[in-house]
Amino acid sequence: MTLLVVGSTAFDTIETPHGTAEKCLGGSSTYFSLASRLFTKTRLVSVVGEDFPADRRQVFEDHGIDVEGLEVQPGKTFAWHGRYSADMNSRDTIDVQLNTFGNFAPKVPASYRDTPFVFLANGSPSTQRSVLEQVETPRFSVADTMDLWIENEREGLLALLQQIDGLVLNDSEVKQLTGKSNLIQAGRACLDLGPKLVIVKKGEHGCFLFSTFFHYALPAYPTECVVDPTGAGDSFAGGFMGFLSTCDSLSLWNMKRAVAYGTVTASLTVEGFGVERIATASKEEIDRRFYDLVQFVSV
Amino acid sequence: MTLLVVGSTAFDTIETPHGTAEKCLGGSSTYFSLASRLFTKTRLVSVVGEDFPADRRQVFEDHGIDVEGLEVQPGKTFAWHGRYSADMNSRDTIDVQLNTFGNFAPKVPASYRDTPFVFLANGSPSTQRSVLEQVETPRFSVADTMDLWIENEREGLLALLQQIDGLVLNDSEVKQLTGKSNLIQAGRACLDLGPKLVIVKKGEHGCFLFSTFFHYALPAYPTECVVDPTGAGDSFAGGFMGFLSTCDSLSLWNMKRAVAYGTVTASLTVEGFGVERIATASKEEIDRRFYDLVQFVSV
Numbered sequence: 001m002t003l004l005v006v007g008s009t010a011f012d013t014i015e016t017p018h019g020t021a022e023k024c025l026g027g028s029s030t031y032f033s034l035a036s037r038l039f040t041k042t043r044l045v046s047v048v049g050e051d052f053p054a055d056r057r058q059v060f061e062d063h064g065i066d067v068e069g070l071e072v073q074p075g076k077t078f079a080w081h082g083r084y085s086a087d088m089n090s091r092d093t094i095d096v097q098l099n100t101f102g103n104f105a106p107k108v109p110a111s112y113r114d115t116p117f118v119f120l121a122n123g124s125p126s127t128q129r130s131v132l133e134q135v136e137t138p139r140f141s142v143a144d145t146m147d148l149w150i151e152n153e154r155e156g157l158l159a160l161l162q163q164i165d166g167l168v169l170n171d172s173e174v175k176q177l178t179g180k181s182n183l184i185q186a187g188r189a190c191l192d193l194g195p196k197l198v199i200v201k202k203g204e205h206g207c208f209l210f211s212t213f214f215h216y217a218l219p220a221y222p223t224e225c226v227v228d229p230t231g232a233g234d235s236f237a238g239g240f241m242g243f244l245s246t247c248d249s250l251s252l253w254n255m256k257r258a259v260a261y262g263t264v265t266a267s268l269t270v271e272g273f274g275v276e277r278i279a280t281a282s283k284e285e286i287d288r289r290f291y292d293l294v295q296f297v298s299v
Numbered sequence: 300m301t302l303l304v305v306g307s308t309a310f311d312t313i314e315t316p317h318g319t320a321e322k323c324l325g326g327s328s329t330y331f332s333l334a335s336r337l338f339t340k341t342r343l344v345s346v347v348g349e350d351f352p353a354d355r356r357q358v359f360e361d362h363g364i365d366v367e368g369l370e371v372q373p374g375k376t377f378a379w380h381g382r383y384s385a386d387m388n389s390r391d392t393i394d395v396q397l398n399t400f401g402n403f404a405p406k407v408p409a410s411y412r413d414t415p416f417v418f419l420a421n422g423s424p425s426t427q428r429s430v431l432e433q434v435e436t437p438r439f440s441v442a443d444t445m446d447l448w449i450e451n452e453r454e455g456l457l458a459l460l461q462q463i464d465g466l467v468l469n470d471s472e473v474k475q476l477t478g479k480s481n482l483i484q485a486g487r488a489c490l491d492l493g494p495k496l497v498i499v500k501k502g503e504h505g506c507f508l509f510s511t512f513f514h515y516a517l518p519a520y521p522t523e524c525v526v527d528p529t530g531a532g533d534s535f536a537g538g539f540m541g542f543l544s545t546c547d548s549l550s551l552w553n554m555k556r557a558v559a560y561g562t563v564t565a566s567l568t569v570e571g572f573g574v575e576r577i578a579t580a581s582k583e584e585i586d587r588r589f590y591d592l593v594q595f596v597s598v
Contacts, residue, residue: 087480181386183503184523204482205504206518217596219505219516224483260598294598297516299559 001139003245005032006045006106006131007121007234009052009070012274013081013095016088018227024274025056027078028121028144031231033065034278035238035265036119038286040245042238043112045069045131049076049100059279068109073100088229089203108134117245119237120164122146125156132163140250142166142197142241144233150177161194168199168237183208184215199240199259201233209259214252218259221267221293228273232266235278239265239286257290264289300438302544304331305344305405305430306420306533308351308369311573312380312394315387317526323573324355326377327420327443330530332364333577334537334564335418337585339544341537342411344368344430348375348399358578367408372399387528388502407433416544418536419463421445424455431462439549441465441496441540443532449476460493467498467536482507483514498539498558500532508558513551517558520566520592527572531565534577538564538585556589563588 005028012026029046036042043066048057050072060067078101081094104123108131116139120128128143135141141164149157150173157177161167167190171183178189183200187210190198198210206219240262247254264286269278304327311325328345335341342365347356349371359366377400380393403422407430415438419427427442434440440463448456449472456476460466466489474480477488482499486509489497497509505518539561546553563585568577 182523182525184521188523202504205501206516208518208521215521215595217505217518217521218598219507219518222483222507222514222516224481224487226481256598296514297596297598299517299555299593299596 001116001245002041002043003036003117003119003241004043004045004108004112004115004135005029005036005119005121005238006108006128007032007123008078008101008104009046009048010078010080010101012230013079014228014230014273015083015094016228016273017084017086019273021228021273023079025059026080026230026274028234030275031234031269031278032119032121032238032241033060034063034275035235035269036242036245037063037065038265038281038283039239039242039261042066042242043069043115045106045108045112047071047073047100047104048078050074052077063279066112069107069112071107073103075100077101082230084229088226091229106131106134116140117241118142119241120144121234121237125149125153125160129156129160129163140165140244142168142237144168144237145173147173147176158193164195166197166199167195168201168233168240170201170203170233174198174200187215197255201236203229203232206263207236207259209255211252211255216256216259218263218293219297221264221289222296223267223271226270229270230274231278232270235269236262236266239263260290260293261286264293300415300544301340301342302335302416302418302540303342303344303407303411303414303434304328304335304418304420304537305407305427306331306422307377307400307403308345308347309377309379309400311529312378313527313529313572314382314393315527315572316383316385318572320527320572322378324358325379325529325573327533329574330533330568330577331418331420331537331540332359333362333574334534334568335541335544336362336364337564337580337582338538338541338560341365341541342368342414344405344407344411346370346372346399346403349373351376362578365411368406368411370406372402374399376400381529383528387525390528405430405433415439416540417441418540419443420533420536424448424452424459428455428459428462439464439543441467441536443467443536444472446472446475457492463494465496465498466494467500467532467539469500469502469532473497473499486514496554500535502528502531505562506535506558508554510551510554515555515558517562517592518596520563520588521595522566522570525569528569529573530577531569534568535561535565538562559589559592560585563592
């Protein structure tokens with residue numbers, strides 16, 4: 001089934017211990033869709049400026065991603081510049097120019113309105129809610145969020161949590177959102193806020209999945225070659241939602257497999273700068289890593 | 300088969316956000332043996348002072364632990380005082396009095412010398428090596444270590460690593476030992492130093508197991524009730540070695556199961572102050588958690 005992602009498209013300048021990449025194609029919807037296209041037809045809603053070159057737009061089209069919803073607005077494209085620490089477990093933002101993304105009011109094209117699977121990449125909760133209102137009857141909707149919204153738009157976020165099926169966030173964020181320092185307690189408390197499914201990402205330590213009657217944990221794929229962690233979370237979400245959208249049922253078993261597919265998809269992304277690795281990944285590579293991961297964790 | 304542990308016996312004063320426990324029974328060999336006794340006959344080599352009360356010694360005997368090797372020396376018993384942070388992920392040492400443990404020269408009783416499974420709890424590499432020399436033909440020997448020895452007794456530690464089968468240490472220690480910041484690279488590099496098996500403990504994030512032809516990861520048991528993390532690592536080792544000593548073969552499959560048994564054993568320990576929870580644990584509780592954990596991680 002088809003999948004809709006709403007999020008940012010950006011020019012990223014990335015510094016890691018392995019080097020620097022300037023003005024590469026980035027943004028949450030970019031990483032998500034380049035991951036999810038390995039599984040399913042993906043529809044993109046995002047915004048760029050007039051400086052966004054045709055060959056960058058072509059990247060999406062070449063990967064079978066529907067860009068009818070990729071709006072061009074007067075002005076420049078969102079630009080981000082980040083620098084990672086030596087162990088790549090933290091990063092500093094050197095510069096952010098929101099540009100056209102600063103006034104992003106997503107418009108879901110009429111041809112997208114029947115999309116059953118919806119991913120709301122990190123954005124303000126009110127913007128995320130406006131997208132949900134434009135989709136007819138989503139079968140499964142998931143949102144990402146961040147510390148900024150938990151801190152500054154808590155009411156809007158709590159309203160969003162009543163409307164979505166799943167929430168994806170990292171460990172510090174779920175603790176901040178719920179006020180619980182124990183991660184298992186935090187995951188449970190987050191379910192009480194509305195979503196039926198909460199996925200907590202822990203970077204190199206993998207992720208937890210919480211739902212009413214089960215918890216599930218998965219370590220990260222054991223990669224020895226982390227070149228650039230940018231986009232790992234959005235690629236995870238793309239693999240997760242992409243696999244799920246191919247499943248007949250939204251069962252516990254498929255949720256578990258989807259988390260594993262998200263994990264291996266993210267592991268490919270971090271092995272190259274920007275999108276270079278995920279853009280060249282094949283479904284066969286993903287499947288091979290999926291079976292490796294099953295062995296890696298099976299007791 | 301029988302199991303030998305050589306390590307400390309202590310009086311611990313522990314402060315956590317859940318309260319304070321004063322002068323409770325602690326030390327690496329205590330936590331280890333109270334865990335391993337759930338699986339197998341455990342022989343203990345340790346030292347206490349003349350102040351060590353008969354009823355504390357009785358705790359070991361009541362749990363079927365062989366204390367022929369528990370030496371009493373003139374002076375006082377090792378005493379430690381620690382205080383945990385609010386999230387219990389770090390702790391400060393408020394006071395350490397090594398006392399009789401400061402001159403600990405372990406003597407393995409003649410009746411212990413045929414023990415097939417040997418665990419060398421954290422101690423100086425030269426002390427650990429002196430134990431190995433006193434055991435006839437250990438079938439499987441594992442050592443714990445810490446930053447102090449990696450920093451100050453590196454040569455002795457490298458010599459020990461040539462003699463033992465397995466090494467247990469935490470993630471920051473394996474990075475320090477090998478100079479690798481990527482954990483998978485660090486685990487592999489550690490194997491190059493001698494041991495056939497390296498177990499890297501990551502606290503609330505679980506553990507990794509490295510061996511020549513396989514890597515394996517397991518999340519921690521999802522406990523919501525962490526009262527006191529003291530002794531988690533030694534209980535893990537006790538569950539791991541305890542289970543392994545009951546196995547016919549030292550196969551990959553049994554190693555995986557042993558890591559899971561170590562994990563659930565540690566999860567019980569942290570649910571009470573000091574040894575109170577692990578000392579009252581039953582094999583049935585351990586088995587129940589083992590099967591829970593298998594579900595929790597299966598893809």
